[in-house]
Amino acid sequence: MKNSFKLFTLASSLFLGAAFTLQAEEVPLDRIAAVANTGVVLESEIQDLLKSIKQQAKNNNQDLPSDSALRVQVMDKLINDSLILQIGERMGIQVSDAQLDETLSNMARDNNLSLEQFRENIIADGLDYEQYRESVRTELISGEVRRASMQRRIYISPQEVSNLLKMMKEQSTNEVEYQLGHILIAFPAEPSQEDINAAKIRADKVIELLNNGSDFAKIAIASSSDSNALKGGELGWKTVNEMPTLFSEIIDGKDKGTILGPIRTGLGFSIVKVMDIRGKEVVEIEEVQSRHILIKPSVILSEAKAEEMLQGFLDKINAGEADFADLAKEHSEGPTSVKGGDLGWANPNSYDPAFREALARLDIDEYHKPFRSSFGWHLVQLTGRRMLDATERMNENRAYQLLYNRKLAMESARWIKETRDQAHIEVFDLEEK
Structure with missing residues (x-):
């Protein structure tokens, strides 16, 4: 298994709670260890996370502090997670099963594994796969809450960007x-x-x-x-x-x-x-050109029906019975529908992770089977790929991101x-x- 997979397993265990399967033997009555607003931290969550950290540390030959010091850190982490998830609930941030499945599939692919092999490796590490799966959902929600909260708190002025650009030009490449x-x-x-x-x-x-x-x-x-x-x-x-x-x-x-x-x-x-x-x-900068048809599930259009519609469109396109641009103008719910779904040239890193990963797997003029992103279901075609030197605009974007990260x-x-x-x-x- 790749180191990246092991590191992700450890990170998920550390940030998102335990995933160890309870033994079939007698289990003591669970107790509330902490209250965080409307959320609670259970003693079982603490014990499971402690076991998970110790097991992963053993696998990675990592020394740990005393149990009492580790328990304090675990308690703080679980309290923070509870508070962040409560904020996410108030903000209406959700991760659907389809989004979660797409993320897990991407994780498996990044480790050159099928989803079933990925699942087997999780279980082999002593983790309960369903709990691990939910921990990934929690991580996605927490990440969205943090990003939304930081965007409201961090302000970068045009003068800061200008000053940094000047400094960057004076430095060595x-x-x-x-x-x-x-x-x-x-x-x-x-x-x-x-x-x-x-x-x-x-x-x-x-x-x-x-x-x-x-x-x-x-x-x-x-x-x-x-x-x-x-x-x-x-x-x-x-x-x-x-x-x-x-x-x-x-x-x-x-x-x-x-x-x-x-x-x-x-x-x-x-x-x-x-x-x-x-x-x-x-690193050279890559840009991709693509077009897509977006179908958003609703109370009257299920996830399965949205996927089925797009698959039907793809079958007609491949059979020469329909034109992609015409279908996009008629059916796509995205703002690009009037342009036949054309997204133009863009840095793939600006796209939703699932959309970016789908484009990365395509050759020019190839279609991707229907997939789910945080926006809905997509049918996408890659129409171009090019490598560019950094332009002044992209240097400005990089300067902005550097200031943001700082x-x-x-x-x-x-x-x-x-x-x-x-x-x-x-x-x-x-x-x-």
Whole structure:
């Protein structure tokens, strides 16, 4: 099995709750471990997630902190997940079974597996497939909630984009990327000077442990308040332009293994480690040209009927009995219907993931069988593919995204902190038996 599959399994376990099958033997009565607004965290969820993390850590030879420290992180994660899902429910965000099946099929395909082989591998890892399937649904909903919330909170001015573009033009094209690890020693809400001093002492202790050779990931899992704590504090690969400004100013030019901090922020003290360094890869920009027919299911048009309609259209097109553009003008519910479904040239990354994946599998002039995206059911034809050098417009888009990513980490942490501060959270002290 690919490493990416194992990593996704671990990430899903860490973020989305456990998926271990209950034994047929006697099971104690479940108990409520925490209340988060209208949601609850059950003791069984905590125990299942703890077991899942330990099993995955064993599979990956990853050290873990003490059970008590791990339980705190697991409890925080499950409380956060509950609050985020409640927000998603109020926003009306849903993931249909068809969307979920398409996502799982794409995951299987990315690992060169059939969906059945993918399912068998999940079970072989000791996970219950149906619970795993629902955890993927939860991840998709959580991702949409976070994206929608961040879009409302993060503002990028035209002047910021202009300034960054000027800086990018002055830099070398072989830009350096840093793989970062992050530990956040957070302040409580409305911290006193005593709280700040105590956090500083804890941060200094963490740096001392790291400088003496302690495992960064283990300490992050045990001590960090950042949302990436259960992933060992991993922030991934970033250029200095993608980092929060406070980080970029001190990390630029540092060597692999450098530990920096504590860095005072509005959330607490940050500790950053340069895990690795590499030269930025130069990637050409691909654009695709396509056209589609969109059918949206409704109370009077089922998912199955929408798929059946599009399959019927495809059969007629292949038989030479109908024209794609004419069918799109008559039946498509998308804004491009008046243009015969033509979507023009576009960066495929701008499309819905299911739509992007469908286009990636097509040759020019080939049709894809009907598939489901978050917008509805599609019949799509790829009509062109080309590679382009970055244009000024695309450089502007990249600059905007770099600025967005720079602000995202801090704003996301601030958002979840505000969400928790405004919520009614009650944690019950349950003794293990």
